[in-house]
Structures are given as C-alpha cells and as structure tokens.
Amino acid sequence: MFKKTLVVIFFIFWITLAINPVDPGIWALENILVVTVFPVVLWLDRLYSFNNWTYLSLTAFVILHLFGAHMTYCGMTYFIWYSDWFGWERNYYDQVIHFLFGLMVFVPFFEIFYHQGISKKLSYLIAFLFITSVGAWYEILEWITMVVFCQQPDEVCSEAITQGDIWDAQKDIAYAIIGSIIALLLHNLWGRKTSKKGTE
Secondary structure: OOHHHHHHHHHHHHHHHOOOOOOOOHHHHHHHHHHHHHHHHHHHHHHOOOOOHHHHHHHHHHHHHHHHHOOOOHHHHHHHHHHHHHOOOOOHHHHHHHOOOOOOOOHHHHHHHHHOOOOOOHHHHHHHHHHHHHHHHHHHHHHHHHHHHHHHHHHHHHHHHOOOOOHHHHHHHHHHHHHHHHHHHHHHHHHHHHHHHHOO
C-alpha cells in the first residue's frame, strides 16, 4: 500500500508540473530519463522488492528532478532565496540534484546487484561505478543536446546550462560521486548496526 501511495503521489506531481512548464523543450528533454526509467523501476521492484525507504528515496529524488525540469534548473524559483541567503551568484539547484542523485539513488542500484547474488563489496563497487558513469553520461548528453537543439549563439547556450561556470560538468559529476560515497558509508554503517542487534 505504501508503494502504491508513492506512485500515486508521483503521478500527481508529474501531471501538475507538466502544466505550463517554463520551457516545454527542456521539460520534454528532462523527462526522457523519467519516462524511460520509471517503468523499469516498477519492473525491478516486482523482481527484487525494494524496501520502503529505497522506494521513498527514488520517488523523492524524481519529484525534485521534475521541479527542476518544470522551472529549468538555472531558474529554479524555490531555490533562489537559498542562493541569495548565502550570497551566491548562481542558482546551485542543479548541483544539489546531482549530489542527491548519488545520495538517494546509490542504494537502489546496490540492491539491484546485491539481490542477484553478487557479494556486498562488489555490489557497492558496481553501484558506485554505475552512479559515476550515469553522472558522466548525463553531462555528455546535456552537451550534445545543447549542440543539436540550441538555436542561440554558443555563449548563450552555454550560459543556460553552466550558468557561466566553466567547471560545471566536472562539479556535477563530483557532487554525484560525493553523494554516493556518503550513501555507501551510511548504508554500510547501518548494516553493521543492524547485524550487531541481530546477534545480541
């Protein structure tokens, strides 16, 4: 019932945010991944039965991504106050999402491999490499999309994606890696505590 409720909540957010997005083109492009991955997640859950926390983590991450797709990451209205509060010159919502990608999606990837009988350590490694590769490929696809679809001068197209930061792609990948490392450490620590309680 809990998972079905999360699916309903996801669809409510998706339908609501699909109405009048700031840039319909960006909304469509950002949702290619969502439309492709969501059915796969439902299928994998039937195979491996993700725990409720994992399912909640995936749902929350996708909803946060949808907000960025609706408003565009560089113009994320609900994050501007946060940037202004710290005196930042740019909107860092995109980098927060990359960090949360590593933090919130690492464990689901781990569970997929672990449930197939792969050792815990190797599952951690594969999940970490998977997060890293997905983060890198996303940046490459972002660049290809800019080259193919952006009709403005290169400077304008680049500004829309990087917000003037020449190291934006590298930072995005780094934040995903940092998030995945934190998730790995927390998950491993939690597993040790759980196993200790089970032996007491």
